[in-house]
Amino acid sequence: xxxxxxDEQSMLAxxxxxxxxADYDFARRRRLAAGEESWQSxxxxxxxxxxxxxxxxxxxxxxxxxxxxxxxxxxxxxRALAVEPYLQNALVAAPLLARAGTNTQCEAWLAPxxxxxKRVVVAAYEPGGGYDLEHVETRATAxxxxxxLNGRKSLVIGADGADALLVSARTSGNAGDPxxxxxxxxxxxxxxxxxxxxxxxxxxRAAEISLxxxxxxxxxxxxxxxxxxxxLELAIDRGTAGLCAEAVGVMEKLLEMTAEHLRTRKQFGxxxxxxxxxxxxxxxxxxxxxxxxxxxxxxxxxxxxxxxxERRRAVSAAKTMIGQSGRHVGEQAxxxxxxxxxxxxxxxxxxxxxxxxxxxxxxxxxxxLEQFGALx
Amino acid sequence: MDLRESPExxxxxxxxxxxxxTHLPPEIRERVLGFRRVPREDYVTWQRILHQxxxxxxxxxxxxxxxxxxxxxxxxxxxxxxxxxxxRQMPFGxxxxxxxxxxxxxxxxxxxxLPRILDFRDxxxxxxxxxxxxxxxxxxxxxAERRGDVYVLNGQKTWTSFAxxxxxxxxxxxxxxxxxxxxxxxxxxIDMKTPGLRVRPIKTLDQGADVNEVFLDDVEVPVAxxxxxxxxxxxxxxxxxxHERTNIAGIGMCxxxxxxxxxxxAGETRRGRPLLEDPRFREKVARIEIQVLSHEWSLMRxxxxxxxxxxxxxxxxxxxIRGSEIQQHLGALLMECAGPHALHYSPEWLETGHGEExxxxxxxxxxxxxxxxxxxxxxxxxxxxxxxxxIARAVVGL
Numbered sequence: 001x002x003x004x005x006x007d008e009q010s011m012l013a014x015x016x017x018x019x020x021x022a023d024y025d026f027a028r029r030r031r032l033a034a035g036e037e038s039w040q041s042x043x044x045x046x047x048x049x050x051x052x053x054x055x056x057x058x059x060x061x062x063x064x065x066x067x068x069x070x071x072x073x074x075x076x077x078x079r080a081l082a083v084e085p086y087l088q089n090a091l092v093a094a095p096l097l098a099r100a101g102t103n104t105q106c107e108a109w110l111a112p113x114x115x116x117x118k119r120v121v122v123a124a125y126e127p128g129g130g131y132d133l134e135h136v137e138t139r140a141t142a143x144x145x146x147x148x149l150n151g152r153k154s155l156v157i158g159a160d161g162a163d164a165l166l167v168s169a170r171t172s173g174n175a176g177d178p179x180x181x182x183x184x185x186x187x188x189x190x191x192x193x194x195x196x197x198x199x200x201x202x203x204x205r206a207a208e209i210s211l212x213x214x215x216x217x218x219x220x221x222x223x224x225x226x227x228x229x230x231x232l233e234l235a236i237d238r239g240t241a242g243l244c245a246e247a248v249g250v251m252e253k254l255l256e257m258t259a260e261h262l263r264t265r266k267q268f269g270x271x272x273x274x275x276x277x278x279x280x281x282x283x284x285x286x287x288x289x290x291x292x293x294x295x296x297x298x299x300x301x302x303x304x305x306x307x308x309x310e311r312r313r314a315v316s317a318a319k320t321m322i323g324q325s326g327r328h329v330g331e332q333a334x335x336x337x338x339x340x341x342x343x344x345x346x347x348x349x350x351x352x353x354x355x356x357x358x359x360x361x362x363x364x365x366x367x368x369l370e371q372f373g374a375l376x
Numbered sequence: 377m378d379l380r381e382s383p384e385x386x387x388x389x390x391x392x393x394x395x396x397x398t399h400l401p402p403e404i405r406e407r408v409l410g411f412r413r414v415p416r417e418d419y420v421t422w423q424r425i426l427h428q429x430x431x432x433x434x435x436x437x438x439x440x441x442x443x444x445x446x447x448x449x450x451x452x453x454x455x456x457x458x459x460x461x462x463x464r465q466m467p468f469g470x471x472x473x474x475x476x477x478x479x480x481x482x483x484x485x486x487x488x489x490l491p492r493i494l495d496f497r498d499x500x501x502x503x504x505x506x507x508x509x510x511x512x513x514x515x516x517x518x519x520a521e522r523r524g525d526v527y528v529l530n531g532q533k534t535w536t537s538f539a540x541x542x543x544x545x546x547x548x549x550x551x552x553x554x555x556x557x558x559x560x561x562x563x564x565x566i567d568m569k570t571p572g573l574r575v576r577p578i579k580t581l582d583q584g585a586d587v588n589e590v591f592l593d594d595v596e597v598p599v600a601x602x603x604x605x606x607x608x609x610x611x612x613x614x615x616x617x618x619h620e621r622t623n624i625a626g627i628g629m630c631x632x633x634x635x636x637x638x639x640x641x642a643g644e645t646r647r648g649r650p651l652l653e654d655p656r657f658r659e660k661v662a663r664i665e666i667q668v669l670s671h672e673w674s675l676m677r678x679x680x681x682x683x684x685x686x687x688x689x690x691x692x693x694x695x696x697i698r699g700s701e702i703q704q705h706l707g708a709l710l711m712e713c714a715g716p717h718a719l720h721y722s723p724e725w726l727e728t729g730h731g732e733e734x735x736x737x738x739x740x741x742x743x744x745x746x747x748x749x750x751x752x753x754x755x756x757x758x759x760x761x762x763x764x765x766x767i768a769r770a771v772v773g774l
Contacts, residue, residue, distance in 0.1 A: 001385070001448060002378045003680035009377060068377050255771065262772045271774060279768035280761070286771045287694045294673035301379035317666040373662035376638070376652070 003297070005072075012065075013072045015049055020080035026347040032083045033203030033350075039084045040161065043116045046086060053114025055095040055238075060110035062094070067238070067300040071245040075296075078249025081347070081354055083203055085121065085158025089113065091242045093120040093166055096235035097185075100223040105185060109164075120185070122166040123153035123209055124232060131363040133168070133232055134178045138211060140169035147171075147221075149184065149192075149214040157361075159207035160197045162188050167211070171226050183228035184220045191215070202357035203350065230308075237315045240362040241299035244318045247326045247358045248296045251289045254333040254351045258282060261337055278336060285332050288325040295321045313375050316368040323365030326355035389452050396460030399425050405461035409636065411742030412726050413584060416499075416541045419463050423496040426465070432494045435471050440478060440486075441494050447679040451627060458628030459635055466538065467623070469493040469500035473546045475619045476563065476612055480604035489565070503533040503547030503566070503590060504613075510535075511762050513548070514557040514610065518592060520549035520564065522599070522606075527551070527564065529572075529595040535756070539575045539588035543568050547592075552607050563609035565601040572596070581748035583723055621692035622682065624757055625675045626699035633706035634668050637661060640713040640739070651713060660712075664705055671698050690770040693763040700753040700760060707750035714740035721745070 005013065023045070031037040046052050051073055056062025063069070070091055077086060094113045097120065098106060112118035129135030138151025149169050159165060165186045173180030186193065192214035195207040223231050262273030262282060272278055295318035302314035330352030334341035337348050359365060381389075404418045426432050434450045436442020445453065458464070474493050477485050492498040509516040518531025529549060539545065545566050552560030566573070572595040577585035604612050641652040641661055651657050678691045711718045717736030725734060725741050734741045754760045 001381060001676055001680060003677045004684050005377055068379070259772050263774060273768075273772040273774045276765070276768075279772060280764045282771050283764040283767035286690075286767055287697060290674055290691065290694050291670040291698070294677055295670050297379060297677065298669065298673045317669050320663075320666055321670055369659060369662055369666075372666060373658050376658065376662060376665065 009069065009072055012069055013076060016051070016073055016076040017079075019045060019049065020076060020082070024080040024082065026081070026350075029081050029083060029203075029350075042082075042084055043119075046084065046090070047114070047116030050114075051086065052090045052116050053094070053110070054090055056090075056098055056110050056114050060098065060106055061114040062098075062110065067241060067303045070238075070242055071296060071300040074242045074245035075249035075252075078246035078251075078354075079253045081250065081253075081351060085119075085204070087239055087242045087246070088121040088158040089119050089162075092235050092239040093122050095238060096122065096166060096183075096231060097222065099234075100183065100228075100231040101185075102219075102222075104219070105222065109185075118163045119158070119161065120164045120166060121156060121158045121162050122168075122232070122235060123156045123159065124168050124236065125154045125156075127152055127154045127208075129154075129175070131367045132176070133236060134181065134229060135175050136168050136170045136181050137175045138167065138169040140171050140182055140184060142171070143215070145218050146215050147184065147218065149186065149211045149216065151211050153207075153209040153211070155200075156207045156209055157200075157204050159188070159195055159209060160205060164188060165193070165209070166222060168228060168232055169211075173226075178229040178233075180226045181229045181232065182225050183222040183232060184216055185222055186211075186214060186216055186220065200357060202353040204357070234311075236362055237311060238303055240315050240319050241296070241303045243358050243361060244292070244296040244299050244322045247322045247355060248289065248293050250351050250354050250358070251285075251292060251326060251329045254329055254348065254355075255282070255285050255289055257348055257351075258285065258333045258336050265338075281332050281336060285329050288329050292322050292325050292329075309375055313372060316363075316372040316375070319363055319368040320365045320372060323359035323368065327359055330355040385448060385452060388449055389456060392453050392456040393460065395429065395431075396456055396462055399429070400460060400462050404463060407729065408463055409461040409632075410729070410739060411746040412729055414463050419466055419541075420496050420499075422463050423465060427495050433470055433474070434465075436474065436478075440474075440490050447622065447683055448676070451622065451675060451679060454623075454628040455631055458632040461632075464628070466499065468502050468538070468542070468546075469496075469498060469544075471619065471623060472502060472616055473500050473565070476546070476603060476616055479615065480563075480612055484600075485565070485603065498544045499538070499542045500544045500546060501536050501539045501542035501568075501590075503536060503545045505535045506532060507534055511759055513613070514561070516548055516550060516561070518547065518549045520551050520562060520597070522551070525599050526596040527562075527599060527602075529564075529566075529592040529597060531592050533590040533592070534588075535578070536575075536588045536590045537586055539568070539590050540577055540585070545573075545590065546603075548609055548613055551609075558610040560607050561609040561613070562606050563603045563612045564597050565603060566595070566597050570595050570597065581751065582745035583721075584726075584745070584749065618689065621688060622675060622679055622695065624692055624699065625671065625695035626703055626753065627672055627675050630668050630671060630699060630702050630706065633703060633710065634665060637664070637706055637710050637713065640710065644713050644715070646715070657712070660709055664702065664709060667698075667702050667705070671695070671702055674698070690767055693758075693766045696757060697754075697760045697763050697767075703753050704750050707747040711743045711747040714743045718744040718747075 032039045050063045053062030054065050058064040124133055140147045140149050167184045167186050168181050170180055171182045192212040194210045197205050197207045200206050265272050298314050299318035302311050305311045333348050334352050341348050407414055433442040434453050438444040477489050506516050520527040520529050547564050548561050550560050551562040572593045574591040576589045578587045579585050642650050644651045678688050682688045717740045
């Protein structure tokens with residue numbers, strides 16, 4: 001085993017870090033999150049660095065990189081608190097399409113995804129379904145050579161402005177059955193697709209999507225009829241592993257800001273970092289981050305494991321721990337900043353919110369603890 | 377970055393597992409996995425079996441009779457020995473005094489002591505802590521006065537693990553009273569049979585007595601037994617502390633306790649169902665298994681960084697804290713497995729594995745004692761609070 005970066009991996013980390021350091025300070029992030037500046041302007045940067053096709057095969061214009069490169073990129077984006085729906089497009093939807101899509105679909109979509117000319121996100125969760133991907137009530141009814149889709153999708157990050165949605169819909173069975181779920185590539189502009197977009201607490205934009213007699217041809221099917229669940233689950237696992245890596249970057253930055261504050265803020269005639277009660281909180285943050293780092297690596301190492309159980313155990317273990325420790329680190333950071341930590345002005349609160357959002361995305365700590373417990 | 381176990385390491389793990397399964401005497405395995413008392417002979421027997429195989433000193437370089445293994449191999453070896461039910465290899469000789477003798481000792485000291493450590497002719501113990509010098513080790517007071525060819529020692533050591541089994545002790549003693557506390561300390565090798573040296577056991581919470589007080593009254597130690605220079609023992613003590621830092625993670629023990637926990641929880645029943653199927657208990661097991669996983673991966677990561685030449689002393693402190701917390705947590709869960717039967721206590725059974733019938737089964741008898749005994753892991757080797765101070769210094773940088 002070797003946990004050190006290869007030269008290429010170091011170069012990737014440096015290139016992404018350099019761009020974010022130069023272009024992505026907190027003031028800019030704030031404008032992007034508030035919608036005062038369009039994040040789409042950054043999308044070409046992602047494309048130029050090759051990040052949009054990171055996990056897309058080289059034959060389709062991508063980099064064909066592994067989950068380790070994805071981890072490196074996500075960690076860097078976490079440090080910068082990047083607000084673009086990068087994960088949803090490049091690490092969830094594109095690899096899903098590359099694996100399960102037909103040749104025609106791959107040829108039509110993967111190169112434009114990698115170049116940033118098109119965007120696709122997965123619409124999987126439904127109102128009332130919690131984090132369960134098999135809770136699919138949306139129906140896809142065969143009508144001759146077409147399918148008609150009816151139902152609702154919830155909290156789809158990055159859906160507004162996307163060219164198409166990868167929608168999970170039921171072709172047989174009942175909500176809760178993994179079998180009978182099919183995946184469809186649905187152009188967002190299709191008749192009957194309605195998006196209601198609202199901000200999230202951490203500065204992203206999420207859509208509630210309603211599908212009303214949305215007609216797509218059979219050619220829109222991604223994978224076999226009724227057999228979409230496995231690929232969907234893998235894609236979301238890949239996204240979850242990416243979130244874990246992002247959380248490590250967010251936590252690292254929080255600890256750095258907190259340590260800086262402990263060194264410079266003076267009370268009772270000395271830096272507050274001289275007080276042991278505060279030192280030990282900082283030490284516990286550092287320990288939590290080291291563990292999170294290890295778990296993000298474990299998830300990345302197992303994401304392409306052909307053994308589904310091994311993959312799921314690793315992803316759920318990582319997300320359980322990072323969901324909890326991320327919140328812990330965020331809470332400590334705000335607390336150690338004192339009253340200033342409560343203000344909207346400071347970056348600390350936004351990093352904290354991102355960690356909470358990460359916990360609440362693709363399964364929180366409780367959800368994944370349950371999943372892991374079933375695979376003991 | 378390559379996060380797959382190399383084929384060589386996979387094969388190595390298999391080889392060690394097979395060896396432990398076939399060469400560890402079953403009665404020793406039974407005592408160890410049953411959390412019963414492990415007598416001195418068990419440790420000696422196992423060390424000699426390993427020595428015969430050429431595995432007596434996992435951490436030593438080949439020139440001194442060691443294995444020359446990588447850090448990852450050593451960690452795999454430790455894991456497999458622990459989960460296979462082997463007694464731990466006593467660290468006091470192998471991984472504490474031996475590296476010191478290799479680095480600071482005279483050729484005569486090396487030639488004499490190292491082979492005796494390897495085949496366990498000498499059982500070493502560590503004379504560091506004193507009643508007034510625990511976490512603040514440099515404040516130690518045991519005096520060594522030079523009189524011709526000998527040092528004359530007066531003072532007291534305490535918390536000396538296995539002093540009652542040992543025939544040799546290495547001690548930090550004060551050879552100079554002036555100056556900073558760290559400056560007047562020397563490192564001595566002492567035969568336990570020297571007149572004036574007396575051992576008194578300290579009974580601990582589990583009713584065992586693995587730790588002792590060691591009294592030194594006019595104990596004469598040949599000057600030839602000084603390691604390194606006089607008054608420079610603190611450098612040696614720090615070197616020893618920095619050696620094989622990743623051992624402190626206790627990963628072998630964590631894995632042994634976890635596999636015991638899962639086996640026990642599957643076998644014990646509550647209301648007619650295996651305890652492991654009780655959702656609340658299962659959640660606890662899941663939680664701790666995730667922590668063991670993260671601890672294991674943290675250790676592998678730190679070992680890899682260490683091999684790449686990085687200073688990992690801060691990470692080692694983190695591993696110490698996590699390893700001890702996880703062991704304590706596992707100890708508590710194991711005790712919970714026994715339910716009310718954890719209340720029964722039989723010293724005789726712990727010693728011999730025989731005697732009165734244990735309600736609930738003999739396999740539950742050692743679990744409470746184990747829980748109580750595990751309180752020590754957050755205290756020894758630098759308390760977890762001292763480790764947090766070390767981490768905070770690195771993180772906050774004040």
